[in-house]
Amino acid sequence: MNAKLTLALLLFTQLxxxxxxxxxxxxxxxxxxxxxxxxxxxxxxxxERQIFLRFLLARGAGLAGLTVEWLAPGAQVMEFVNYEQxxxxxxxxxxxxxxxxxxxxxxxxxxxxxxxxxxxxxxxxRKFTIKGDPAAARALSVRxxxxxxxxxxxxxxxxxxxxxxxxxxxxxxxxxxSSA
Numbered sequence: 001m002n003a004k005l006t007l008a009l010l011l012f013t014q015l016x017x018x019x020x021x022x023x024x025x026x027x028x029x030x031x032x033x034x035x036x037x038x039x040x041x042x043x044x045x046x047x048e049r050q051i052f053l054r055f056l057l058a059r060g061a062g063l064a065g066l067t068v069e070w071l072a073p074g075a076q077v078m079e080f081v082n083y084e085q086x087x088x089x090x091x092x093x094x095x096x097x098x099x100x101x102x103x104x105x106x107x108x109x110x111x112x113x114x115x116x117x118x119x120x121x122x123x124x125x126r127k128f129t130i131k132g133d134p135a136a137a138r139a140l141s142v143r144x145x146x147x148x149x150x151x152x153x154x155x156x157x158x159x160x161x162x163x164x165x166x167x168x169x170x171x172x173x174x175x176x177x178s179s180a
Contacts, residue, residue: 020057020124022056022058023055027041031095037054041128046130046134047106049099049100051097051128058090058091060118065120066082068116073112079105107134109131111129113128
C-alpha cells in the first residue's frame with residue numbers, strides 16, 4: 001500500500017511540474033514585440049497573407065526541443081519551427097506564423113492542425129480551417145484594369161482579378177516590337 005501511494009505521489013509530482021500550454025489563439029494579425037494577436041479566428045480564406053498562433057507555455061524553463069508544426073489536411077507538415085533551448089521563466093509567450101497566400105498552403109483547403117510538442121510529446125493542438133478555391137489560389141491573375149481619371153489631372157488604376165489583396169503590388173508595362 002505504501003509503495004502504491006509513493007508511486008501515485010511521484011506521478012502526480014511529475015504531472016504537476018510538466019510543461020503545458022495554458023492558452024492559445026489563432027489570428028490574422030499579431031505584434032511579436034508585445035506577444036499579442038488580434039481577433040481570434042477559426043477559419044481563414046486562402047487569400048489571407050498569413051495566420052498567427054500565440055500561445056503561453058507554463059513550466060518550460062530549460063526545456064530543449066519545443067516544436068510547433070502546421071499540418072495540412074492529411075497530416076502533412078507544411079511549416080515548422082524548433083525552439084532548441086528555452087530561457088528560465090515560469091510562463092513564456094510565443095508568437096509564430098504560417099504564410100498562406102502565394103504558398104502551397106493556399107492550395108490545400110480543409111481542416112488544418114497546429115501542434116505544439118516537446119521531446120516528442122504533444123502538449124497542445126488547435127484546429128482551424130482554410131477555405132477557398134485551390135485553383136484560384138495558385139496564381140495571381142488580373143482580369144481587368146480600369147482607368148480612373150482623378151480631379152487633379154492624374155490617373156488611377158483599378159485592378160480586378162484573383163489572388164489580390166490590399167497589399168498586392170502590380171507592375172504595369174507597355175511593350176512594343178523592337179525595330180531591330
